[in-house]
Amino acid sequence: MTPDLDQHLADAATAIAAAADLDALRIVDAELLGKQSVVTTARKALGAMDVEERKVAGRLLNEVRAGIQEQLEARRTELESAARSEQLESERLDLTELDRGRRLGHRHVVTRTWERLEDLFVGMGYTVSEGPEIEDEWHNFGALNFPPDHPARDMYDTLYVDHGEPGSTLLRTHTSPVQIRVMEAGGPPIYSIMPGRVFRSDTADSTHMPVFHQLEGLVVDRGITFGDLAGTLEAFTRAYFGGDFTSRLRPSYFPFTEPSAEFDIRRPDGTWLELGGCGMVHPNVLEACGLDPEEWSGFAFGFGLDRLALMRHGIDDLRELFRNDQRFLEQF
Numbered sequence: 001m002t003p004d005l006d007q008h009l010a011d012a013a014t015a016i017a018a019a020a021d022l023d024a025l026r027i028v029d030a031e032l033l034g035k036q037s038v039v040t041t042a043r044k045a046l047g048a049m050d051v052e053e054r055k056v057a058g059r060l061l062n063e064v065r066a067g068i069q070e071q072l073e074a075r076r077t078e079l080e081s082a083a084r085s086e087q088l089e090s091e092r093l094d095l096t097e098l099d100r101g102r103r104l105g106h107r108h109v110v111t112r113t114w115e116r117l118e119d120l121f122v123g124m125g126y127t128v129s130e131g132p133e134i135e136d137e138w139h140n141f142g143a144l145n146f147p148p149d150h151p152a153r154d155m156y157d158t159l160y161v162d163h164g165e166p167g168s169t170l171l172r173t174h175t176s177p178v179q180i181r182v183m184e185a186g187g188p189p190i191y192s193i194m195p196g197r198v199f200r201s202d203t204a205d206s207t208h209m210p211v212f213h214q215l216e217g218l219v220v221d222r223g224i225t226f227g228d229l230a231g232t233l234e235a236f237t238r239a240y241f242g243g244d245f246t247s248r249l250r251p252s253y254f255p256f257t258e259p260s261a262e263f264d265i266r267r268p269d270g271t272w273l274e275l276g277g278c279g280m281v282h283p284n285v286l287e288a289c290g291l292d293p294e295e296w297s298g299f300a301f302g303f304g305l306d307r308l309a310l311m312r313h314g315i316d317d318l319r320e321l322f323r324n325d326q327r328f329l330e331q332f
């Protein structure tokens, strides 16, 4: 019986190795360990043996059976992992296929200008603040030292919102109300910029849009002077436009700054361009925000983001930025 079983074990190993897939292995399993198998038949024959003989033969049979089971298990694991790999391979998706023929877009030139300016000022130690586009009269005008019914309010063609008392709610005409919100939210020292969308009922032309973007800057601290303002704007001009640009301030008027100035930049060809307004924060504005003008002083500036993008990229008509003509926009 012993040589037979040894031979059987060797034949079993060959049959198991030859099973090409899990179905074939199931058939080999039934043949080797099922009812008709050599092992089961031999086990039935044990009953006819005497005790000693049965002990020896029984142990041997158990070893053979365990050997077959072990080989079956090993082959099953092998085939299962092969089947899994095959499945993964067949289900693989080439995602790069999806990209074929599709052109990648990029952010709008105004968004990129906005982000560059944020990076630049954050690099100078400023935080970035935001405020609502729908404002109340107090933040857009009152707290900024525009007296009621004062002609200064006509500086901006304001779009009012039909909400609450007539004239009490509006689309902000500039980013300066965010100055008020920043001062209300926390005390000095304040070094913050406030980019955002603003609205005026201006007729669109090459330098005006009814919806455009501004970037406001506000610094409030002890001992801030006009020299700090001029130095900051000069540093900004050189960092943003390049070392061959410079800036100047011209006297101007805003109700919320005193003294006030227009901020111009000089291009390498010697021509000057107006970029925005600026000045020392008016004592009335500090007081409206609960700050003592004897203790704190500050400066503010605000310029047009869209016009900045125009200048930087040599575009001659603001309206082009918002026509959404792909052929135009993809150049920047």
Ligand code: FA5
Pocket: 173, 174, 175, 176, 200, 202, 207, 208, 209, 210, 211, 212, 213, 214, 216, 254, 257, 274, 275, 276, 277, 278, 279, 300, 301, 302, 303, 304, 305, 306, 307
């Ligand atoms: C203001 O809006 C002031 N709030 C700026 C300011 C802030 C002064 C802080 C002092 C201290 P002004 O109306 O000049 O000022 O607008 C500022 C800039 O916005 C302009 O120089 C211009 O670049 C841009 N701008 C104004 N109107 C339009 C428009 N319709 N379309 C595009 N850009 C505009």
